[in-house]
Amino acid sequence: MTSYDALLVVSFGGPEKPDDVLPFLENVTRGRNVPRERLLEVAEHYHRFGGVSPINAQNRELIAAVGEGFGLPIYWGNRNWHPLLEDTLRQMAADGVRRAAAFITAAYCSWSSCRQYLDAIEAARAAVGPGAPEIVPLRHYHDHPGFVEANADRVRDALASLPEDARGEARLVFTAHSIPVSMAGKSPYEAQLRETAALVAAAVGGDRPYDLVWQSRSGPPHIPWLEPDVLDHLEALHAAGTRAVVVAPIGFVSDHMEVVYDLDEEAAALAAKLGMAFARAGTAGTHPAFVRMVRDLAAEPEPAPHAAPAE
Ligand SMILES: CC1=C(CCC(=O)O)c2cc3nc(cc4[nH]c(cc5[nH]c(cc1n2)c(C)c5CCC(=O)O)c(CCC(=O)O)c4C)C(CCC(=O)O)=C3C
Numbered sequence: 177m178t179s180y181d182a183l184l185v186v187s188f189g190g191p192e193k194p195d196d197v198l199p200f201l202e203n204v205t206r207g208r209n210v211p212r213e214r215l216l217e218v219a220e221h222y223h224r225f226g227g228v229s230p231i232n233a234q235n236r237e238l239i240a241a242v243g244e245g246f247g248l249p250i251y252w253g254n255r256n257w258h259p260l261l262e263d264t265l266r267q268m269a270a271d272g273v274r275r276a277a278a279f280i281t282a283a284y285c286s287w288s289s290c291r292q293y294l295d296a297i298e299a300a301r302a303a304v305g306p307g308a309p310e311i312v313p314l315r316h317y318h319d320h321p322g323f324v325e326a327n328a329d330r331v332r333d334a335l336a337s338l339p340e341d342a343r344g345e346a347r348l349v350f351t352a353h354s355i356p357v358s359m360a361g362k363s364p365y366e367a368q369l370r371e372t373a374a375l376v377a378a379a380v381g382g383d384r385p386y387d388l389v390w391q392s393r394s395g396p397p398h399i400p401w402l403e404p405d406v407l408d409h410l411e412a413l414h415a416a417g418t419r420a421v422v423v424a425p426i427g428f429v430s431d432h433m434e435v436v437y438d439l440d441e442e443a444a445a446l447a448a449k450l451g452m453a454f455a456r457a458g459t460a461g462t463h464p465a466f467v468r469m470v471r472d473l474a475a476e477p478e479p480a481p482h483a484a485p486a487e
């Protein structure tokens with residue numbers, strides 16, 4: 177092991193009861209240009225699921241899996257909902273933790289998926305004050321063999337779940353969260369996703385055609401975000417004669433609300449309407465290769481400091 181006293185899992189956070197939904201959404205969008213209508217629409221996605229996001233339970237499962245025989249205590253703090261980073265860092269300080277490695281549950285680097293987490297860690301340290309532990313973010317892992325293998329395995333499972341006559345011709349459709357084009361222009365986000373898509377497609381094998389498209393667009397309609405959207409893309413594939421798809425959300429590391437609502441509800445319903453065979457691949461979640469990756473990253477020599485993009 178290295179010089180860390182603990183591992184800190186840093187995630188997005190999500191509501192765990194109906195009353196959490198609006199305050200959570202207000203935390204996520206504070207200072208951001210997200211129209212109120214969009215906020216209320218997304219609130220409905222959460223209320224469809226009883227006001228509970230799956231993300232916190234998924235982080236608890238990941239922590240339990242990584243923790244088996246790990247040798248360091250594992251803490252967990254979110255940037256948008258409880259347990260909040262500030263409370264977690266305060267507890268770590270009280271427990272005598274001086275230096276912790278941070279595993280961030282976002283695999284690609286943009287202002288939103290990288291800088292915001294690092295800023296949240298620094299804000300939490302500042303709030304805790306001089307006793308706050310030093311936090312060392314682990315290196316990026318979008319191209320780590322453990323992450324690639326976990327995703328490839330999920331795609332193989334999804335292919336196997338399709339009707340037998342659809343498997344051979346099924347097209348792979350990788351998805352990630354759309355971000356504003358201006359944000360994308362200042363970050364490696366899209367290039368990293370293209371790299372991972374190529375690595376996962378190669379690991380699945382068979383020279384299967386694949387695409388990388390975007391989901392969960394937010395923001396005001398006149399601001400350009402990365403396109404095409406997965407729904408438009410499914411329509412286009414259908415029009416071009418594609419009869420089967422596997423949609424694989426490689427942009428996320430667990431099956432949280434953006435995945436279960438935007439893909440399992442919306443994309444699946446569209447595919448059914450179009451008469452396309454559809455299977456949604458799982459995310460890395462608690463796949464053993466991904467769990468091993470987290471442990472291995474924490475055991476690596478200390479990485480160089482992150483160079484996170486500005487907005
Ligand atoms: C790149 C990226 C990731 C992947 C990296 C990572 O994992 O961090 C991600 C993950 C997630 N996004 C999530 C939820 C939300 N994201 C929103 C809004 C936004 N996301 C953005 C980007 C990303 N988001 C952006 C540019 C905005 C617009 C506001 C702004 O410019 O800052 C909003 C506001 C409503 C809306 O407009 O959709 C919500 C509720 C959840 C939790 C799901 C759950 O509860 O299970 C997760 C894991």
Ligand SMILES: [Fe+2]
Pocket residue numbers: 353
């Ligand atoms: Fe988001």
